[in-house]
Amino acid sequence: MSRSPEICAKPVTYATKSRRRRTVLKAGGTLLLSVFTPLPSHAAQILAVRVWPAEDYTRVTLENDTNLKTSHFIVKDPERLVVDIEGLELNPTLKQLVAKIQSNDPYIKQVRVGQNRPNVVRLVFDLKEEINPQVFTLAPIGDYKHRLIFDLYPINPADPIAALINKGEWTSERSPATDPVPPLAEAKPDAKPDVKPEIRPGTDAQPAKPEPKADPDRPSTLTRMITIALDPGHGGEDPGAVGRGGSREKDVVLAIAKRLKTKIEGQPNMRVMLTRDGDFFVPLHVRVQKARKVQADLFVSIHADAWVETTARGSSVFVLSEKGASSTAARWLANKENAADLIGGVNIKTHDRQLASVLLDLSTTAQISDSLKLGKAVLSEIGGINRLHKPAVEQAGFAVLKAPDIPSILIETAFISNPEEEAKLSDDAYQDQMAQAVLKGIQKYFARNPPLAKNRMT
Known part of the structure; x- marks a missing residue:
């Protein structure tokens, strides 16, 4: 005969209930201790x-x-x-x-x-x-x-111009606001005039000297110095792109910038300021500030490109755009370069966000127009030593190009992610050729766009 579960169950006595109550209380106490008692903390490594x-x-x-x-x-x-x-x-x-x-x-x-x-x-x-x-x-x-x-x-940071004077890299000059600007071409002392002077009868007046013919391809001669700001990208905590062979963007672009600096300093009436001359990080807005403090006539930022596919290759030149990027790739590159502050490390509490917005608002059509002229001149010279990734100057919202009063370009010297071009970037001969091409582009720009005398910026 089957029995019901209730019959089979053992009778519950008072002692049994007490034992169960104590067990539940102990379990509850243990649970409360586990909740409110902090576990031993793991020391940071x-x-x-x-x-x-x-x-x-x-x-x-x-x-x-x-x-x-x-x-x-x-x-x-x-x-x-x-x-x-x-x-x-x-x-x-x-x-x-x-x-x-x-x-x-x-x-x-x-x-x-x-x-x-x-x-x-x-x-x-x-x-x-x-x-x-x-x-x-x-x-x-x-x-x-x-x-x-x-x-x-x-506590007392050195003035950038004073620092360059101390290094012997900044010579004294007359006030650029009062420096005379000679004509484009000057007649040689022994040159014969193309037009014979006319002497009126009955007068002792000396004939006027004919005006020399201007050579449109000859750069103007200025007595004031032209200042070029060279900006080797990345540095310090931010290595930039890294090639498969281990080459780091921050190293190769600094090497190219130093070669270019030496070449520019060999030119008459030209001098150079590097935004960084060693392996340390410089925030993007500080790079712009440095160029403005030395009243730079041009700003040239030097980089080495990278892409997910190793087949991508070629050199490029970019300028600022206020109306959006000229291509999806340009927008991607600008976003990547603008992330340098996050990788390199900027103290958000002291970062002047207002300054960045002001620089963007002040970026004028004239600055972008001059930047395009400079970019085209440089791109045409670079095309003589390396394949061009794009045949024209591209535009995007690069934060480092937002100096409102300085024509500014960003050069991607080659794809460091491409094994063949990575080898070029590490080669002394290629670095020298790239520096020479950029110099020729700058010279070509000034030949067609002679710099004006300007007052010292406040």
């Missing part, structure tokens, strides 16, 4: 340390696996910067920072690293002079994890 010394500023980067909380303060006599990093234990990678500081660093004598207290590491930077520190974090982007950045700026 420093993955890499990098130091980028430069005359503009020195940057120290700590790359780590999580966002770090810091506090810092300055100690006087002698000058020191003290930084406390929470949630961190001292590890061998962080200790490498001591050896990364070079004796020729403009601002740091040495750094000391130690475990200040549990989960807090202290860095002490012994300084060579008074500095204005910026300490900030960067979210992961590209190949980088979280980054903690220390930017050490001088």
Whole structure:
């Protein structure tokens, strides 16, 4: 005979109920403890340390696996910067920072690293002079994890013109506003005039000298200096594009820019300012500011292109566009180049967003028109040493080309993602040919568009 479950079940006694109640209470207590009691925190790990010394500023980067909380303060006599990093234990990678500081660093004598207290590491930077520190974090982007950045700026940054004078790269000149502009062509002393002078009878007046014929292909001669701003792209934390052979865009474009600088300085009445002369990062708007501070007549930004397909090849020249990109590829490239600030690392709290918008608003049709003339002149010369990716100058919204009063171009010297062109970019001969082609393009531009005397900008 079958029995019902209720009959088969054992009778529930008071003792059984009490045991169950205690079991439930214990389980509930354990659950509450697991909710309100914090679990042991995992100490952050420093993955890499990098130091980028430069005359503009020195940057120290700590790359780590999580966002770090810091506090810092300055100690006087002698000058020191003290930084406390929470949630961190001292590890061998962080200790490498001591050896990364070079004796020729403009601002740091040495750094000391130690475990200040549990989960807090202290860095002490012994300084060579008074500095204005910026300490900030960067979210992961590209190949980088979280980054903690220390930017050490001088309290009194050098004026860019004064800095070039100190280097012997800036000669004195008369005020450009009063410099005379000679005619396009001057008659040689022994040249015979094409028209015989007319002498009126009965007068002692000397005949007027005939006006010399102007040569439209000869560049005008100016007594004022022409200033060219050369802008090697990327740098420091931002390597730019990287070829399959390991070549980095920031290295090859700096090499080309230095070659071009030497060639320009060999020309009469020309001088050069580099937005960066070493391996350090310069924000896009600062590059524009540097060019304007030295009253540059031209701004030439030098890059090396990259694409997902290794077959893409050729050189290109770009200028600013206010009405949208001339092609989808140009828009993609502009977006990639404009992301340099995110990769290189800009302190958002101090980044002057208003300045960027003002520069865009002030970009005039005249500036873009002059930039197109310069771009066409340079592109025609580059086409003599390398295949052109596009036969015409392209346009897009490049942030680095937004100087409102300076004709500005961006040159993509070749595709570093193409193995054949990557080899060219690393070749001394090709770098020299590229620099020579750009110089000839600049000379051709000034031959057709002689620079005007201008007052010093405020």
